Amino acid sequence: MRYEIRVDGHMSETLAKAFPELDHVVMSGQTVLYGSVIDEAQLFGLLARCQSLGLHVLEMRQVPE
Amino acid sequence: MSVDEDQPESAEQQTDPLGDPYLRTRFILPSRPVTFLARPRLTRRLDHSPPTPLTMVNGAAGAGKTLLLADWAAGRAQPVAWLTMEAEEKRPGMFWAHFLHALRTSGRHLSDRIEDPADAHHVDRRLLSAIAEDLATADPPVTVVLDEYERVTEPDIAEQLEFVLQHAGRGLRLILVTRTEPLLSLHRYRAAGELTEIRAAELAFTPEETVALLRLHGLRLSVQAARALVDRTRGWAAGLRLCALAAQESQDPEVYLKEFEADRSTIADFLLAEVLKRQPEDTQDLLLRISVLDRFNPDLANTLTGRADSARILADLHRENAFVEQLGHSWYRLHPLFGEILRAHLSVRRPGLEPELHRRAARWLRQTGSLPEALAHGAAAGDWDFTAAALVDDLAIGRFFTGLRSDDLAGLFSRMGPETTSPATELVRAARDLSHGDFRHGTVHLRQARARLDGVTGDPAAARLSCALLEALAARLTGSPTRAELAAESADEVRQDVAPDLLLKHPELPALLLTHLGSTRLWAGRFEEARAALAKAADAPDSASTVLARKESLGHLALIDYLDGWLGRAEHKALEAVAEAERFDPSPPAGSAIEQVVLAGVAVDRNELGRAKTLLDEAAEHSATPHDPVTAAGRAIVTARLQLARGDARAAVEAADPDVFAVVASPWAESHERLVTSAARLAEGRAGEAAEILRKLGDDQPSCTTEAARIQCAVGNVDEAIDLLDSVPADGRTGPAVTVRATLVKAMAADAAGDTATARRLVAQALLDARRERLRRPFLDAGRWIRPLLVTAPLDRLAAGWLTAGHPACEDPAGPGTPPAPIVVEELSARERDVLRRLAQMMSTQEIAADMYVSVNTVKTHLKSLYRKLAVNRRGAAVRRARDMGLL
Incomplete structure (x- = not known):
């Protein structure tokens, strides 16, 4: 399953290191984290990590392989 | 972790169901920093009278939930029971033990009927009822705050909390402080007006509050400018706090705040970096290093920094309300939000340092006696020699088998590779394998551990005792008595060298x-x-x-x-x-x-x-x-x-x-196996084979000998049977299930010899011995010879009520002349009764088959079992006996 998570604001390179399993790209005031996710458990784990890093999740969606 | 001496300890139970001491810092109100801004509009919501049974404060990390509750609770006349949740409480037993400890710590005296759950995983419904009942009488109501409730993900716990809340009525006020929506059926409470909710929108700072907060930091800002700041931060408390700190340090705070407004970075990330870079180098270093810890005091922080000034730095940071929260006494923690971000900074700025920090923390924690945390950090450091040694030296290897921490330990050591080969790591591997019943691998690791133990320096007593335990288990799993005795002996030898307090603890x-x-x-x-x-x-x-x-x-x-x-x-x-x-x-x-x-x-x-x-x-x-x-x-x-x-x-x-x-x-296991085979051959009518198998019998267990005698007697070898019985020592070791069978064999022998009087006397004795134990099987296995005996007086009365149908021995008015009550050892089935009724109408087998719409063969089968159950062999006798017994 490939997912992308769109968060508000530009993430620093340092903070992006908190998501070593995902790639990221910064665009127009947002950061998109993307990559493959093993299962639902990991997905919820990623969401919780966003929350605990104080990130605002704007969108999360599955993308075609 | 350390327990402070200067606070009164009202709780009786000092350790949780896993045997670890309760962490004091989780049961006290977090202290508020000097720059904390009281927000009356929110505390008024909490003070609403009458209070709702359930209150939920729900907001993102850093929204100011915990401090709001701490501020409100501190201002109340009634003490509030406070509990900060941890991942441990995913187990219901742990959750309720902590819940009760929080109540006791708040000064509530609980009824004696409430016993702390002994099992970490499970909680009894009776305990929940007792808690609810106890709280229901509380006046004024007891307030319980569960902070960081988002860590409780177990649906069972939510359901149990609701149960207690419902049954405690007005006696309990529960306040959940959480980042995520809890699993309680909130809509019901909402509909009934029994829920107070303070959510993100309300928690957000207003421009006016922002101005007041900044003023506490010595900054002046117009409400207009504050509004822009609130828009940018969404009124997020942590963001505003960081903002104030960053601005304080800058040349021109007003300009700084303006610029921040325009920046498009993620807020926490940006602000934290800003505040961090404005700290002195040693403070930055300390913050990065302690990010690997959940809790710390200055001494532990010094261990990680290698310096001696942590106490001062931490006090400063707390005073400024930057990053750290005080947990009471000299313990602190990083704000969870900043902890996560700081760890990201640590890995970028000090790559490779993290394992070393975990290693130092593990050693410090081990010395201060907090084993679970020491193990967790040791594992995080990948320092398996240390982690395994900590477990073994603490004599905690048995925890692999007690079910208490078995899963935790297995999980902890699951990442341990094969490269470490210290005695302790081998012992842990052996324990892991043996706990799954894998004695082959377990034995290999044990052998390696033993070989290396001889070369070990220091005090190997705990390791040797652990080794003895695992040896004994391996011996049990492989059925090797010599090995077990050796293990027990070596345990006895080494036990006196083990510190007595360790033995007491385990x-x-x-x-x-x-x-x-x-x-x-x-x-x-x-x-x-x-x-x-x-x-x-x-x-x-x-x-x-x-x-x-x-x-x-x-x-x-x-x-x-x-x-x-x-x-x-x-x-x-x-x-x-x-x-x-x-x-x-x-x-x-x-x-x-x-x-x-x-x-x-x-x-x-x-x-x-x-x-x-x-x-x-x-x-x-x-x-x-x-x-x-x-x-x-x-x-x-x-x-x-x-x-x-x-x-x-x-x-x-x-x-x-x-x-x-x-x-x-195993001698008895083998003998019993042979006896079953022999009895099976006997049942199949292969008497010769049955007797032949018995010849190979070696064991002298009375139960085996008696069963062998029964089979010998049944195949006609009466003398051999009696010899066998005589060889059983009459030492009172054997109980009724053996003695009754032995008596019945003797009775059978007497019956076969035509000595009915002796047979009857012996059966009477067997019935007397068997009656109290309801021991039916020996009589059913005895064979046909016993049936006529059981239906004659006085045996029929001894058998009645438990072995045979009929009423238990009552005085028989007609005396010994009455016809004996026949036995039915097994109830007739419905179909057998149908056949019996038609039999009584003098119908032939064919007629019965036609009447019942079944085949002739089926009827014959029913007849056979009918005859067996009624102990007859002809249809006329069957009908007569059935009439006597009132079955027709």
Whole structure:
């Protein structure tokens, strides 16, 4: 399953290191984290990590392989 | 972790169900920094009168939830019970133990009926009722705050909380502080007006509050400018706080705040970097290093920084309200939000340092006596030599088997690779393998551990004792009595070298060792020595860690009683074992389920075959150790006896083989297997083969000898049967299940010799002995000869009510002349009754078949079993007997 998570604001390179399993790209005031996710458990784990890093999740969606 | 001495400790129970001390810092209100801004509009919401039973404060990390509640609670006349949740509380038993500890810490005196849950995983519904009942009487109501409730993800706990909340009525006010929506049925409380909700929108700072907050930091800002800041931060408390700190440090705060507004970075990330870079170098270094810790005090922080100034830096940081929160006394924690971000900074700015920090923390925690945390950091450092040694030196290896921390430990060491080879790591590997019943790999690791122990410096007593425990377990699993005795001896030798407080802390270790020793002795047929070891294990101190050992040893003692023929005693002990197990979670490792096997055996002897079957199925389901010779042998015997009783000889022979690897054969297990095979041949009518098998019998267990005598007698070798019986010593060791059978063999021999008077006297004695135990099987197995005896006075009265149909012995007014009440040992089935009624109408077999729409063969089958049950062999006799018994 490939997912992308769109968060508000530009993430620093340092903070992006908190998501070593995902790639990221910064665009127009947002950061998109993307990559493959093993299962639902990991997905919820990623969401919780966003929350605990104080990130605002704007969108999360599955993308075609 | 350390317990401070200067606070009164009202709680009686000092350790949680896992045997670890309660962490003081989790039960006290977090202190508020100087720059904390009280927000009356929110505390007023909490003060709303009358208060709702449930309050939920729900917002993102850093929204200011905890401090709001701490501020509100501190201003109340009534003490508030406070509990900060941790991941441990995903287990209901742990959750409720902590809940009760929080109540006690707040000064609430709970009724004596409330006992702390002994089992970490499970909580009794009765306990919940008792808590609710106790709280229902509270006036004024008790307020309980559960902070960081988002860590409780277990639906069971939410359901249990609702139960208590509902039944405590107005006596309990529950406040959940959480980042995520809890699993309670909030809509119901909402609809009933029983829920106060403070959510993100309300928690957000208003421009006016922002101005006030900044003023506390010595900054002046217009409400207009503050509004823009609120827009940018969404009124997020942590963001505003960081903003203030960053601005304070800058040249021109006003300009700084303006620029921040325009930046598009993620807020926490940006602000944290800003504030961090404005800190002095040593402070930055300290913050990065302590980010690997959940909690710390200055000493621990010094250990990580290698400096001596942590106390001052931490006090400064707390005063400025930057990053750290004070947990009371000298303990702090990082704000969870900043902790996460700081860890990301740590890995970028000090790559490779993290394992070293974990290693230092682990060593410090180990020295201050906090084993679980030391293990966690040791594992995070990947320092397996240290982590395994910490576990072994603390004598905690038994925890792999007690079910308390088994899963945690297995998980902790799951990442341990094969490269470390210290004695402690080998012991941990052996424990891991043996706990799954994998004795082959376990033995290999044990051998390596032993070889390396000799070269170990320092104090290896704990390691040697751990080694002895694992040896004893390996001996039990492989059925090797010599090895078990050696293990017990080496344990005795080394025990005095182990620190006494360690032994006190780990009663499970000697209890488990004795259980394994007892089990191995039992396997070897040394019942008395086995009993001695097992009785000691069953007598181990009553604590959560010894539950499994006590249950197992009681189960083994029950098996010995069963094999000796003491059904009542066996049942009693097995039920005790079941009761022990019920206080405990049935999730793995639940042990061998040997007590269920014994209960099934008792049921077979009482001819309660359906019950026996159910118990055996349960035992197979519950057994956590597939490879345990004694249990396997016990199950084989009981299953085979059940199949024999059901008349399935082939299945009995199949079941009689325990199919288990053992170094030394068990004499009784082998004999019982042979006896079942012999009895099966007898049932199949192959008397010669049955007798032939008995010739190979070696064991002198009275139960085996007696069964052999029965078979010999049944095949006609009466003299041999009597010789066998005479060889059983009359030492009072054997119970009714054996003696009754022996008496019946003698009766059978007398009957065969035509001495009916003696036979009758002996059967009477057997009935008397068997009656109290409801021991039915020996009479059903005795053969046809006994039936005429059982229907004559006075035996019929001895048998009535428990062995045969009819009323228990009442005075017979007609005297000895009345016709004897015939026996029905088995109830007639509905179809058999149908056949019987038609038989009484003088219908032929063909007519009955036609009338019942079944085949002639089916009718014949019914007739056969009808004759057997009524103990007749002709249709006329069947009808007569049925009339006598009132069946027609």
